[in-house]
Amino acid sequence: MNATTTRGALLAALACLLVGGSFTANSVLGDYPYAGGQFLRYALACLLLLPAAGKGAADRLRALTPRQWSRLALLAAVGMVGFNLAVIAAERTAEPAVPGVFVGCAPVAVAVLVPFLDGRRPQRVVLYGSLLVAVGAFTVQGWGRTDGTGIAFSVCALAGEVGFAVLAVPVLRPLGPRLLSATVCAVAALESAAVGLLADGAGWLRRPDTVETGALLWQAVVVTVVGFVCWYMGMQRIGAERATLFSGLIPVAAACSAPLVGTGSYGLAQAVGSALVGLGVALGSGALGRAGRERGPRGRAFRGNGRPESRGVRVPETRE
Numbered sequence: 001m002n003a004t005t006t007r008g009a010l011l012a013a014l015a016c017l018l019v020g021g022s023f024t025a026n027s028v029l030g031d032y033p034y035a036g037g038q039f040l041r042y043a044l045a046c047l048l049l050l051p052a053a054g055k056g057a058a059d060r061l062r063a064l065t066p067r068q069w070s071r072l073a074l075l076a077a078v079g080m081v082g083f084n085l086a087v088i089a090a091e092r093t094a095e096p097a098v099p100g101v102f103v104g105c106a107p108v109a110v111a112v113l114v115p116f117l118d119g120r121r122p123q124r125v126v127l128y129g130s131l132l133v134a135v136g137a138f139t140v141q142g143w144g145r146t147d148g149t150g151i152a153f154s155v156c157a158l159a160g161e162v163g164f165a166v167l168a169v170p171v172l173r174p175l176g177p178r179l180l181s182a183t184v185c186a187v188a189a190l191e192s193a194a195v196g197l198l199a200d201g202a203g204w205l206r207r208p209d210t211v212e213t214g215a216l217l218w219q220a221v222v223v224t225v226v227g228f229v230c231w232y233m234g235m236q237r238i239g240a241e242r243a244t245l246f247s248g249l250i251p252v253a254a255a256c257s258a259p260l261v262g263t264g265s266y267g268l269a270q271a272v273g274s275a276l277v278g279l280g281v282a283l284g285s286g287a288l289g290r291a292g293r294e295r296g297p298r299g300r301a302f303r304g305n306g307r308p309e310s311r312g313v314r315v316p317e318t319r320e
Contacts, residue, residue: 015228015231018227035200036196037216039196068170072187082160097141106162126242128284238285
């Protein structure tokens with residue numbers, strides 16, 4: 001990997017690890033109104049992100065077309081507000097592992113969908129890596145009790161996870177990671193307020209207690225501000241297909257952090273699943289292929305294009 005792709009991979013990995021760790025924070029927000037919590041989270045994140053949006057932010061927003069604004073609204077509705085609603089609805093009739101397994105299939109869906117929208121074939125190495133990631137995520141979480149409603153909402157959660165990556169692709173370039181994150185947070189806050197007023201009426205928002213305040217601050221500052229910016233910066237460098245591979249780290253991080261608060265355990269299945277996720281990420285990102293090309297048979301050093309170095313003769317490089 002060159003410096004750009006390595007940095008992009010690290011950013012995407014950090015974002016997914018933060019999201020995985022956030023499930024621990026979610027466990028203490030069970031009694032807080034969902035829409036009100038999402039409104040506070042995204043509104044605070046937007047306020048924190050706006051100063052970092054960069055010069056000319058207002059001009060870039062004014063330059064957006066109605067179609068791009070519609071895409072941003074859909075991104076917030078599907079990939080943020082809708083995703084969280086779907087997970088909560090699924091867990092009413094299904095164990096948490098069930099939506100987790102479906103969300104773990106997001107790398108496979110993105111590996112197929114993004115090339116299709118671009119009019120090209122999926123990259124086989126990315127597809128194989130995403131399949132390994134999905135199997136690893138399933139191994140980490142296992143399968144739980146569910147019914148048809150739980151499966152239906154789990155599919156909606158999968159659609160939300162896929163939409164969070166795919167819908168952002170056309171607007172990432174004109175806005176950049178920071179302004180894009182700030183904008184979708186503002187839109188998601190408005191959508192959350194609308195959902196809260198329609199679903200919960202006057203009780204959609206209340207003052208959180210000390211524990212809930214800490215959890216909401218963690219979600220807003222760390223998971224949303226840091227996580228979203230890192231995610232879109234990583235996606236900008238390595239593309240949506242490879243970035244989504246790292247979403248397999250979400251259940252791994254959740255499994256690792258669960259024992260810290262006594263909500264789960266980390267055993268052999270979690271260790272095997274974590275290894276499969278790591279192998280899938282390494283394969284799909286091209287790290288394994290590049291490592292194999294660097295050493296040829298009998299210990300000869302190979303260049304990045306797979307050709308051996310010849311003494312006294314410079315071997316021309318080719319683009320991969």
